[in-house]
Amino acid sequence: MFEQLNDVFKAAAFKYLSAVDADPKTSNQHEIGGLPLAGIGEYLGMHNDGKQTKIPATLVYLEDDGFTILNEDIVTWYDCRFKDPDRSPEWRLYYKSNDVTERFQTGDFFLIALTHERQLLMIFCPPQSEHENQVRAIFGAQSLNANEKGLKKVEIQSSIATPIRLMFARYGLEIGHTYGDYLDLILEEFGNAFPKTRNFSEFARRYSPEVCPIETPDNALIQWMETEESAFRQLERHIVKEKLKSGFGENGDDVDAFVSFSLSVQNRRKSRSGHAFENHIEHILKENKLIFQRGALTEGKQKPDFLFPSSGKYQDLTFPADRLRILGAKTTCKDRWRQVLAEGSRIEKKHLITLEHAISEAQTDQMQSLNLQLVVPKALHETYTTAQASWLMSFGDFIAEIRSLKT
16 A cells, blocks of 8 residues: 555665765865766756756755754756866756755765656765664665765665655655645635644544554554645645745734744644644554553653553552553654653553654664563564564554453
């Protein structure tokens, strides 16, 4: 049910940036070469008439702290030797200075990919970082070596089927064609405003491609999240455009009002995604007739996302602790997974479900050592190492474990 990488991209390649690529003190060219040998040049077109081609591009820098710098721009594809008939063509990609180019530096990991709509995605991040590992995992390039000398081609055709759009959405990226067309349905049902998250999650399930939460709970969770993510971005884009037309403040040029609005957009994205994740998990658990409470109290003010079977059973010290379970829910982990460890002292082994792909072995080793079991939808297991995948639980596995408990 999930897209192949080649359903979205025509070609991709990666490298570590050289000084010529990234350092303005070394080169003022703001250019990247090597695309013909990497298999991307043929799709961009290599004219022999000196024509320069303008290509829409999304440039992204993924910070170590999880912050994403994103810039939509136009890059130029051209033969820098066209006016020198005695030399063979040398095709280069020119980019202008922006917030992303100001951030990257020599040695950073760089991946460039071309979509079927002839748009370029250019991702930069610190080398040997969690982000590099995850970007490589999306493109099935974990085992490929790269250097500063030239772009390494990624074999798009050999990729596996994974929830590509959902993995990119965590970086704030919408790749390729919009997934579904929901705006008219949204406006008809909710009007020109953001609805409550629970209502929007129900809308996403109703208009999502059909999937069974009982037979395939992992697929259902991803399908509903993909639908809601796409639907929300369509509504957000519509509302933001309308607001930009009307301006900010009395005269339409209030900078503080604009900054406040921008921050509210970013905060809504983050909080909505987490609530949507919990909403769809809750619905799947109910469809599977499991007994649980969402946000129930354990000790003090601790409120695990999901407690099995109930707060009452948890507080009853005569109820066997080995029949209690906690399921934390976080779309991404980072260091926040440790929060789950403090929720429910009676429960020795905690469970955490996430949509994060390709978490490092160092992180999952720590989770195991602290008795935290990671639960990841089955389609994302391919982005982990073989050793990690043998330890991971799918959502279906977790549901089966809860069913096996005599509560």
